[in-house]
Every structure is written in structure tokens, then in C-alpha cells.
Amino acid sequence: MARAARRRGRGAHGVVPLLAATGVSVTGDGAFLAAAPLLAASLTRDPLAVAAVTAAFFVPWLVIGLPAGALVDRWNRRRVMLAADLVRALVLTVAAALVVTGGVSVPALVAAVLAVGAAQCFFDSAAQATIPAVAGRDKDALAHVNGRFWALDTIGRGLLGPPLGSAAFALARALPFAIDAASFLVSAWLVRRLPHTGTAGAAREGLLSAVRAGLRHVFRTRELWVLALSLGAYNCGFNLVLATFVLYATDVLAVPAAAYGALVAAGAVGGVVAGWRARALTRRLSYRQTTALALGVQALVWLGVLAGANVWMTGVLLAVGGAGATLTSVAVGSTRQALTPDDLLGRVVAAFRLFGMGAAGLGALMGGVLARLFGLSAPFLAASSLVAAAALLAWPRRPRAQRMPASWGGGPAGRGSGRGARQGARRASATVSVVKWHGRQRRGRAPRPKRRRDSSPVTLSGADLLLVGLFSARQRRHAILMAELAEAVTALGARVVGCVVQRRGVSDGGVKAMDRPYSSRTLVSAGKAREIALAREESGADVVVFLPPLTDHQRDVLAELVGCPVISSTDLRA
Known part of the structure; x- marks a missing residue:
């Protein structure tokens, strides 16, 4: 306590x-x-x-x-x-x-x-x-x-x-x-x-190489590039309308010039309220769900402004749109902070800002062109169509259990067997052993595992992986160790789609406690286990790889919690 x-x-x-x-x-x-x-x-x-x-x-x-x-x-x-x-x-x-x-x-x-x-x-x-x-x-x-x-x-x-x-x-x-x-x-x-948080510990490489490393992390991490595109679509759609909104407000809504600032400020008020309540508003949503809903809200806002043609309704809708804009920023910012190693975070932030501002400028230019060619209503329709399509693309799909390696045993009957599967297994760059429980369903109770276990190989070649690292707060090489693990699994034909890092233990006693598991069942706390499960669901990873070693029991429990095979870095060397 x-x-x-x-x-x-x-x-x-x-x-x-x-x-x-x-x-x-x-x-x-x-x-x-x-x-x-x-x-x-x-x-x-x-x-x-x-x-x-x-x-x-x-x-x-x-x-x-x-x-x-x-x-x-x-x-x-x-x-x-x-x-x-x-x-x-x-x-x-x-x-x-x-x-x-x-x-x-x-x-x-x-x-x-x-x-x-x-x-x-x-x-x-x-x-x-x-x-x-x-x-x-x-x-x-x-x-x-x-x-x-x-x-x-x-x-x-x-x-x-x-x-x-x-x-x-x-x-x-x-x-x-x-x-x-x-x-x-x-x-x-x-x-x-x-x-004092110290330096991020980025490698002393050339500036151009460092920039490429940051961009490479964004485009190789699925959640990041999906949200980068979503942020670009949001900014582009918003500025499509905002570029000529002053003309729509004064000509169509008959808003006096002195009151235009107050009308636009309604969006800022909605953004402030949503930002202050962001934790409560997003608690039951994943980052991608939050972003997709905000995109959908923006599409409805612009259609509502166009259909209502009323200054009071427009003010309310702009406040709702401002709330969506802030929640998008919260979701995007939280995602890149959760899935980016500390030594890459500055570059990833800059890449997102560059992408967002570029899309905003493009949207403003497109809005002016559309309004000139087709009238002041055209930017609203174009923006609604763009962000609605982006919302559908940003919404996370069902966790890809069907895409997990068939050899884990979680797929449909007959999957992972036969000549084709055996040939695929022989072509795999690496396989590791995980434990599969054999349980018996009891009426009215959850399945209770028996003691009998057997090992099944997990094919890493072509699989999407979520990496998990647990470090002491005094460990300065944590980013290097995670990068080495990423290189190791990439060399085996896998693709890293996410990263979760936990650092704890600042005092001497806390550092020594890092040698002992937080829990004999899960190695991590229940909250961290849920965070890993959510990251796995959002990234669609096929396998979760822990950097620290795991006992058989920890591997079993974690696999059940996250819904996919769980291995450790020691399994890669086995």
C-alpha cells in the first residue's frame, strides 16, 4: 500500500x-x-x-x-x-x-x-x-x-x-x-x-538513419499506421469544411461577423469537456474503436450542419465534433505512447504531427477547390464521405483467432493437418513449444484443466507477434533489449505488430524484487495482464512473446487470458 x-x-x-x-x-x-x-x-x-x-x-x-x-x-x-x-x-x-x-x-x-x-x-x-x-x-x-x-x-x-x-x-x-x-x-x-527522467537512450546513429528508424516503426506496427491514416482522414475532413466554413456561416446561416468566433469556439468547448472526461469516455473502448467512433461522429456532424442550416443546431453539432476531435487526439496519442519504445517516441510523435498537418493542409486546399467548383455544400458532403469510409476502415475487426497458427490447436476441426500443413511446418523458419491444456467441460462450470499436458509447435514464420518486456526502472538498456528481441523474431520470418513495456522497481529493494515474479500465475499484475490482452486484441497478434522466461504454468494462464499462444524469448533459443 x-x-x-x-x-x-x-x-x-x-x-x-x-x-x-x-x-x-x-x-x-x-x-x-x-x-x-x-x-x-x-x-x-x-x-x-x-x-x-x-x-x-x-x-x-x-x-x-x-x-x-x-x-x-x-x-x-x-x-x-x-x-x-x-x-x-x-x-x-x-x-x-x-x-x-x-x-x-x-x-x-x-x-x-x-x-x-x-x-x-x-x-x-x-x-x-x-x-x-x-x-x-x-x-x-x-x-x-x-x-x-x-x-x-x-x-x-x-x-x-x-x-x-x-x-x-x-x-x-x-x-x-x-x-x-x-x-x-x-x-x-x-x-x-x-x-529527472534521463535520456531516452536512442542509439547514436546518423540523423537520417534515426528518422528512417522512426518511420519504419510507424509503418511496421499495424495499430500505429492504421491510426496515422485515421488521424490524416480526420484532419483532412475537418479542414475540408473549415477552409470555407466562414463563408457558409455568413452566407447561409446569416451569422454576423462579430459572432463567428463564438460559433467556432463551441467546438473548442466540446473538446475541453471531452478531454477532461476522456478516461471515463474511453474506458470501455479500445483506441481504434474510439477513433472510429469519432470519425463516424464527424461524418454525422457535417451532414447535420448541412441538413439543419440553423445556427443554434450548428453550435451544438460543432461542440460534439470538437469532443470527437479531442478523443481522437487522446486515442492516437495513447496508442503511440503504449506501442512505441521510449527511444523512438519523439520520432513517432513528430511523424504523426507531420502526417496530420500535411493532411490538414491538403484538406483545406481541397475544400476551397470543391466550394469554388460545386458550391459551399460540396465540402460538407466530401468530408462526410471521407471520414465515414475511414471510420469503417479504422474499426477493429474481430480478433483473428482463425488466423492463429493452426498447430496451436485452436482452429476448426481438420485445420493444421494434412500434407499441406506438414509441408508448411517443414518450411517454417522456427517453431517453439507451448503447452495445450486438455480439459473436460463440466455442466454449469468453466472448463477445469487436467494435469495432462502435451506440447504443440507454434510456427513463427509469417505470424504477427506482440512483444512484452518487463524491466527494472534502473535498466537503461530496455529499449535495446526489446529491439534485439524484435530483430530475433523478424529473422525467423515473423512480423512485430505491437510492443508492451513495463518498468517498475525504483528503490534498491524494488530492483531486487524484479527478479521475483509479481504473480506466480501470470508474472505480471492483473491490470497489466488485461492491458496485454487488449493490446493483443487491437493489434491482431497471432502470438505474444515475453522477453523474460516463463514457467509452464505462467504460459498456460497467460495464453488463456490473452486468447493466443504465449511464449518467451528463452523458447526461441530452445
Whole structure:
């Protein structure tokens, strides 16, 4: 009990300053995003020059996003966040001084926006990669922290930041930049309160090779690339409509220009509420189910806005759509944190941001073209069709028990026998032995296994595997050990579709306790066993491979819990 309380205390000690720093930082970003175009418009009436100032904030993600993620994996993430905040504070202090002295120009403003955007690439990648280090990788914990994270992001960028930036600019042109610089100094002070998590331990390889390794992990892990495509579809569909929504609101809904901001803010309010309740809303859903439902909700929202043509109904539907957007961010963020080794997490975050922003830009361009060619209703119909199709593709299929190796004995009668099966077994690159219970069904009771067991070979060639690693918190080579296991099973013809890592035991006694199983039945706690079972179901893995050795009894119980064969790394060497 006392040990669990201490663990919760350490988590709270790390999560609170991280969320507070993120909230302050993104509020500064929102204020800056509103104030910079206003300053540009006061300097020039050239639309291209004004648009260049806004675009400069997103260009760094397209240019240096992936290298920034690779460097975040290599450096101490706490120091990266601290440096990013200090750089942004310095840049904005200089910008405020230029405004006061009258030396500001559009090129100088664009340069300042580029510098702030580049620092944001590092801060955001490091902040999201730090979440599992301070909160753990439990599904409920990740949903809770990510829900708060994205709720604060929505508050800062959508609700507080832009009004603060525009109001401060109306008082004094330099004021929003000075306030923004101060916000980043506060964020830096909060970051200093984060616990020391050390470096991610990424290998010292070339920057291009490191970027390729991150992309390779995304596209070789089924859950990640499915959710990456889902996120792209969501952003593309959302921006298909949003690009010309101001015209629809003013021309069709007759919304006054002064009230347009309040209408759009309804989506942010829905996102904040959903983010704050994300753990409760997603507790009974898998990550892919959450994403698929959010995509389906967006499709219904756009159809409802188009059919209703009523400003009040539109406000309510936008709030529902905003809730779906936040839950999508929570599901995607939690998935990549749960299925990505710590030394790859910065690169995976950057890859998702690059993919999401690219899809958003493409959607905005497509929305403008469709509205020009076919009218203001066309983007709504196109967006609904796109996200509805994505929802069907994102919804997880039934666990693929029928695709498990037939030699395990779980398939239909006659499967895994015959000449073809024997030839396939001889062609297999590797087989391992697992235990199969022979039980007798009792009326009114669950099957009770007898003591008689026999071994059946499990063919790894062509199978999809979920890897599970259990480590001491002091084990610095955990990512390397998991990578070595992945290489070993890949060499045998298998494909890694997911990864679950647990690290525990910070004190000396806790480190020694890692040599003893948490449970003689399952090796891990009941909650962790359920997390592994859920990861297996979502990834559709055929076999679960534990890095630590397993007893026959542990293998049996775990196989029954996760619904597929369970082996250990020692079985690969047997």
C-alpha cells in the first residue's frame, strides 16, 4: 500500500508540472498566432505577405519536424523543453523590442514566427514523449493524462490564447509579444520542476538513419499506421469544411461577423469537456474503436450542419465534433505512447504531427477547390464521405483467432493437418513449444484443466507477434533489449505488430524484487495482464512473446487470458 502510494505521488509530481507547463506554453502559442497576423496586417495590406506570417508557424513541422523528433530521442527531454521555452521567450522579447522601437518589418516578423515554430517542434515532441515516463503506460493513466493534455491544448490555442493576443494587441502592439515571452518563462519554470527522467537512450546513429528508424516503426506496427491514416482522414475532413466554413456561416446561416468566433469556439468547448472526461469516455473502448467512433461522429456532424442550416443546431453539432476531435487526439496519442519504445517516441510523435498537418493542409486546399467548383455544400458532403469510409476502415475487426497458427490447436476441426500443413511446418523458419491444456467441460462450470499436458509447435514464420518486456526502472538498456528481441523474431520470418513495456522497481529493494515474479500465475499484475490482452486484441497478434522466461504454468494462464499462444524469448533459443 505504501509503495503504491509513493508511485502515485511520483506520477502526480511529474504530471502536474508537465500539464501546467503545456497549458501555459500553448496559451502563449495561441496568443502569438492571433497577434502576429494582426501585426503583419498593420505593416502591409499585401495578402500574400500576411498569409506568409501565418504559414511560417507551420512550416517548421514540415521541414525539421522529423529531425527534431530524432534529436528529442537522443537528448534529455526535460532540458529540450526548457531550452525551447527559453528560446521562444528570447525571440519574442526581441520582437517586442522591435515593435516598440519601430524597427519591425514583415521579413523580421516571419523570421520570428519561424523561430518560435521551430522551438515548438522540439517542445511538443518532448512533452508528448515525456507523458509515459511520468504517467506510465497503463491505458487508463494514459487516457487520463492525454485527455488533460489535449483539453489544455484546446483551451490555450482555441479559447484563451487568440482572444488574449488580439485584446492585448488592441491595447498596445508590443503587449501580446511581451505577454507571450513571459508565458514561456513561466513554462520554463514549471518544466524545471519535472522529475529527472534521463535520456531516452536512442542509439547514436546518423540523423537520417534515426528518422528512417522512426518511420519504419510507424509503418511496421499495424495499430500505429492504421491510426496515422485515421488521424490524416480526420484532419483532412475537418479542414475540408473549415477552409470555407466562414463563408457558409455568413452566407447561409446569416451569422454576423462579430459572432463567428463564438460559433467556432463551441467546438473548442466540446473538446475541453471531452478531454477532461476522456478516461471515463474511453474506458470501455479500445483506441481504434474510439477513433472510429469519432470519425463516424464527424461524418454525422457535417451532414447535420448541412441538413439543419440553423445556427443554434450548428453550435451544438460543432461542440460534439470538437469532443470527437479531442478523443481522437487522446486515442492516437495513447496508442503511440503504449506501442512505441521510449527511444523512438519523439520520432513517432513528430511523424504523426507531420502526417496530420500535411493532411490538414491538403484538406483545406481541397475544400476551397470543391466550394469554388460545386458550391459551399460540396465540402460538407466530401468530408462526410471521407471520414465515414475511414471510420469503417479504422474499426477493429474481430480478433483473428482463425488466423492463429493452426498447430496451436485452436482452429476448426481438420485445420493444421494434412500434407499441406506438414509441408508448411517443414518450411517454417522456427517453431517453439507451448503447452495445450486438455480439459473436460463440466455442466454449469468453466472448463477445469487436467494435469495432462502435451506440447504443440507454434510456427513463427509469417505470424504477427506482440512483444512484452518487463524491466527494472534502473535498466537503461530496455529499449535495446526489446529491439534485439524484435530483430530475433523478424529473422525467423515473423512480423512485430505491437510492443508492451513495463518498468517498475525504483528503490534498491524494488530492483531486487524484479527478479521475483509479481504473480506466480501470470508474472505480471492483473491490470497489466488485461492491458496485454487488449493490446493483443487491437493489434491482431497471432502470438505474444515475453522477453523474460516463463514457467509452464505462467504460459498456460497467460495464453488463456490473452486468447493466443504465449511464449518467451528463452523458447526461441530452445
